[in-house]
Amino acid sequence: MGAGVGPELSRVRWIQAWRRLVTARWRVARFTRHGNRPAAAAMLALNVVLGLLPAVFIVATSVLIGRVPAAVRDGLDSAAWDSLVTAFAVAGAALLTMQALSPVEQALFSVVRQSVDATMRDRLMERTLAASGMAAMEDQRVLDALARATSDLDKEDEGPGAGAAASIAVVRNWTALLSMATLAGVAAGWWAGAGVALVAGALRWRQRRQMRVAEAAFTAxxxxLRGWEYFRDLSTGAAVAKETRVFGLTSWLADRTSAFYAAYTVPLQRIYEDTQRREAFAALASGIAILGTVAxxxxxxxxxxxxxxxxxxxxLQAAAAAIPLGDFWGRPDIGSQSGLRHHRAITDLDNALASHRAPAATEPTTALAPDAPSRSLDLVGLRFRYPGSEELVLDGLDLTLQAGRTTAIVGVNGAGKTTLVKLLGRLYEPTAGRIEVDGVDVSTVDIAAWRRHLSVVFQDFLRYELSVRENIAAGFPKAPVDDAVVAQVAHEAGVLDALRERGLGLDTPLARVYTGGTDLSGGQWQRIAIARSLYALHHGARVLVLDEPTSALDVRAEAQFFDRFVDLTRGATTVLISHRFSSVRRADDIVVLDRGRVRERGSHGALMAAGGEYARLFGLQAARFRAGLDAEGAPRPTEEDR
Structure with missing residues (x-):
């Protein structure tokens, strides 16, 4: 009894693997539901016809060959000659019909592919954009699955659209193969048809298995692949052209690109060569033996x-036509395998994203007042560690931010300042503790509703390759663009005059790759980002969070900006994150973070008088600035240098 466990287990596993494959293929075929259905139906009917036409042609030519001796013997006026001409006409009509319908089938393939790809691209965007926080997009499993899911989109013969179209296109080949085996059986006996079918089927199995093995290696x-694509794009992109040449990185980039390409392709080539040598020989030998015996x-x-x-x-004709159908099918094989790859990638992506979906709310969603916070924004016992890390970035942080006031948060690198910005934006949820707005836990507030109360300037703010107007209006995309407000906040941020001095307007594209486009200095881009946040304030945001908002400005420009900053943000609850102590001295309240906790708090004058950590760091930076250095001790550039 025990001796039978091994074979039985193998059989069960083989059946399970076969079922998974059939299920996956069916789901790939069902991709057609997301595309042009009439085109898919027409393509299916056309492929059935194209699969049967070769059989019609072979039957007609076989009849023609069989009638030749009688036609030669009986002459042009005989029934045999008429039968030969009829067979010739049928064969010619079948051949011409195949030639005429094949371009139509190829056109329908493209229509189905493009329509499915367009829908699947949108569905893929919905999946990734549905994650309300950042954790999912920093998960290695999500990134790997996403790279695989997007790698074949919009390619001619690959991707979900090609997989759906190929699921229809294979009908032609299978119809032709089965009809050839049937014709061989009709001509010489069932055993002859079975032999032809067996050889062609074995060749087909080997071909598909080889593709599945290669696909597994591709997934691994x-x-x-992502590393190669990154360095390939880095090597050919204009954004890094200056730095790579100045630092002599061109050879290093080429070597890294080649190394990733080899790491990606060499294992695939090795697997292909191994399976090709071993299995091709076995298939060839067995095929010759079986088909040779039958013939x-x-x-x-x-x-x-x-x-x-x-x-x-x-x-003879049926056997000769059937054997090539056991080999590589070109577009249908490439497309169907790519469709399976996309299906697996989507399945893996959904599984990876599932771990980041927030659990269903246990409490009803709480509505915030339009002017919230009107009293305070409270951080209560906040603890946070990044996924996969055991280190607490925030460790029991308790902090009250008074509504309508500017609170500056300073501290050394790693103190938790930027992490706090992410928690305020609910890009991550606290490991423990809570954030309250006028006593309301923000975790019970609809996340989109809370973010409408929030305006943020991140350190790594986005530089959209759009017009000045669109870059600024991105601060509140739900409302129609208000040009008057765009111009006002651009002026308040100090960028409008700089644009006009260069003859530029709000319609100017901020990218040189577009006609009439331009690029801005680092300081000017930062002013665009500040204008974007001020635009959101004009549309109802009540909390303004600025993470190093003037790091790209020189000291004089920074001082001028903060001289007006209090007036610009009057009435808003402002959180200013900075490592430049000169930029926070005008804040109503200053908080010194250290290892995720509040170490000191007070006004600039009070903290300087206390002679603690703030006073020590302020003195160090002041000495550096007097020496012509920046906050980190490096030579200080001007805004134009940036």
Whole structure:
């Protein structure tokens, strides 16, 4: 009994693997529901016809061959000659019909592919954008699956659209193969048809297995593929052209690109060569043995007169047409395998994203007042560690931010300042503790509703390759663009005059790759980002969070900006994150963070008088600035240098 466990287990596993494959193929075929359905239906009908036409052609030509002796013997006016001409006409019509319908089928393939790709691209965007926080987009599993899911989109013969279209296109090949095996059986006996089907089927199995093995290797190499694509784009992009040449990085970039390409492709080539040598020999040897035996027996029957010339010709043509159908099918094989790859990637992506979905709310969603916070924004016992890390970035942080006032948060690198910005934006949820707005826990507030109360300037703010107007109006995209407000906040941020001095307007594209486009200095881009946040304030945001908002401005420009900053943000609850102590001295309240906790708090004057950590760091930075250095001790550039 125990001896049978191994084979039985293998059989069960084989059945399970086969079921998974069939299920996956069915789901890939169902991608057609997301595309042009009439085109898919027409393509299916057309492929059935195209799969049967070769059989019509072979039957007609076999009849033609069989009628030749009688037609030659009886002459042009005989019934045999008329039958030969009819067979010729049928064969010619079948051939011409195939030639005429094939371009139509290719056009329908493209229509189905493009329509499915467009829908699947949108669905993929919905999946990734549905994550309300950042954790999912920093998860290695999500990134790997996403790279695989997007790698084949919009390619001619690959991707979900090609997979859906290929699921229809294979009908032509399978119809042709089965019809050839049937014709061989009709001509020489069922065993001859079975032999042809067996050889063609074995070749088909080997071909598909080889593609599945290569696909498994492709999946395992997803990270190397992402690395190669990154360095390839880095090597050919204009954004890094200056730095790579100045620092002599061109050879290093080329070497890294080649290394990732080799890590990605060499294992695939090795697997392909191994399976090709081992399995191709076995398939070739067995195919020759089986088909050779069948052909010898059929030939002997024909020689003995047991088979007519028509039947013998029919068998030979059917067998000759069936064997190539066991080999690589080109576009249908590439497309169907790519569709399976996309299906697996989407499944993996959904599984990876599932771990980041917030649990269903246990309390009803709380509505915030339009002017919230009107009293305070409270951080209560906040603890936070990044996914996969055991280190607490915030460790029991308790902090009250008074509504309508500017609170500056300072501290050394790693103190938790930027992490606090992410928690305020609910890009991450606290590991423990809570954030309250006028006593309301923000975790019970709809996340989109809370973010409408929030305006943020991140350190790594986005530089959209759009017009000045669109870059600024991105601060509140739900409302129609208000040009008057755009111009006002651009002026308040100090960028409008700089643009006009260069003859630029709000319609100017901020990218040189567009006609009439331009690029801005680092300081000017930072002013665009500040204007974007001020635009959101004009549209109802009540909390303004600025993370190093003037790091790209020189000291004089920074001082001028903060001289007006209090007036610009009057009435808003402002959180200013900075490592420049000169930029926070005008804040109503200053908080010194250290290892995720509040170490000191007070006004600039009070903290300087206390002689604690703030006073020590302020003195160090002041000495550096007097020496012509920046806050980190490096030579200080001007805004134009940036």
């Amino acid at each position: 190499a997803a990270r190397d 010898a027996v059929v030939g002997a029957q024909a020689a003995a007169g047991a088979l007519s010339l028509t039947a013998f010709a029919l068998f």
